Amino acid sequence: MLTALLVLLAIVLFVGLYAAGVYNGLVRYRNWIQESWAQIDVQLKRRHDLIPNLVETVKGYMKYEQETLEKVIAMRNRLVAGSPEExxxxxxQLTGALRQLFALAENYPDLKANENFLRLQEELTTTENKIAYARQLYNKTVAExxxxxxxxxxxxxxxxxxxxRVEPLSIPEGEREAPQVRFD
Known part of the structure; x- marks a missing residue:
C-alpha cells in the first residue's frame, strides 16, 4: 500500500513538474513573440521618423507630384495606431507608396543627385531590410x-x-505576384 502511494505520488510529481516545464517553455516563446513584434515596431517607428525628412527633401523638387507625397504622408500616419495586423x-501600403516615390524621383536628376535625398534613401533602404529581417524573426518565433x-x-x-495559436505575418494577396518589367 505504501509503495503504491509512493508510486502514485511520484507520478503526480512527475506530471506536475512536466506541466510546469511545458508552461515555462510556452511562456518563454510567448515572450519571444512579443519581443520579436517589438523589434518590428522599433523599425516601423524608425521609418516613420525618417519619412518627413524625405518628404521635405523631395517637396522642393517635385512640385507636380503632390498626390504621391500626400499618399506617403497618409500611409505614414496610419502606422501609428491599430492592431499589429492593421x-x-x-x-x-506605405512600402508601395515609397516605391512609387522613389520611381518618380528618377524623373528629377537634381533630386537623384541631392546628398540629403541619397542619404535618406539609403537610410530607408537599410530600415526596410531591418523590417524584413524582424518580420522573418517574428515568423520563425511564431512557428516555433x-x-x-x-x-x-x-x-x-x-x-x-x-x-x-498565433498567426504569422503574411504577404497580402495583391503583393504576391512578381512585378512586370517592360522595356518600351
Missing amino acids: RMEADN YNIRRETFPANLFAGMFGFA
Missing part, C-alpha cells in the same frame, strides 16, 4: 511557438494554460 497592412504548443504532449497542457 499596422502591418498600413506598412505594406505554434509547433511547441501543438505537439504532443505539450498540446494537452497548452489548452489548459490558455496558450492560443
Whole structure:
C-alpha cells in the first residue's frame, strides 16, 4: 500500500513538474513573440521618423507630384495606431507608396543627385531590410511557438494554460505576384 502511494505520488510529481516545464517553455516563446513584434515596431517607428525628412527633401523638387507625397504622408500616419495586423497592412501600403516615390524621383536628376535625398534613401533602404529581417524573426518565433504548443504532449497542457495559436505575418494577396518589367 505504501509503495503504491509512493508510486502514485511520484507520478503526480512527475506530471506536475512536466506541466510546469511545458508552461515555462510556452511562456518563454510567448515572450519571444512579443519581443520579436517589438523589434518590428522599433523599425516601423524608425521609418516613420525618417519619412518627413524625405518628404521635405523631395517637396522642393517635385512640385507636380503632390498626390504621391500626400499618399506617403497618409500611409505614414496610419502606422501609428491599430492592431499589429492593421499596422502591418498600413506598412505594406506605405512600402508601395515609397516605391512609387522613389520611381518618380528618377524623373528629377537634381533630386537623384541631392546628398540629403541619397542619404535618406539609403537610410530607408537599410530600415526596410531591418523590417524584413524582424518580420522573418517574428515568423520563425511564431512557428516555433505554434509547433511547441501543438505537439504532443505539450498540446494537452497548452489548452489548459490558455496558450492560443498565433498567426504569422503574411504577404497580402495583391503583393504576391512578381512585378512586370517592360522595356518600351
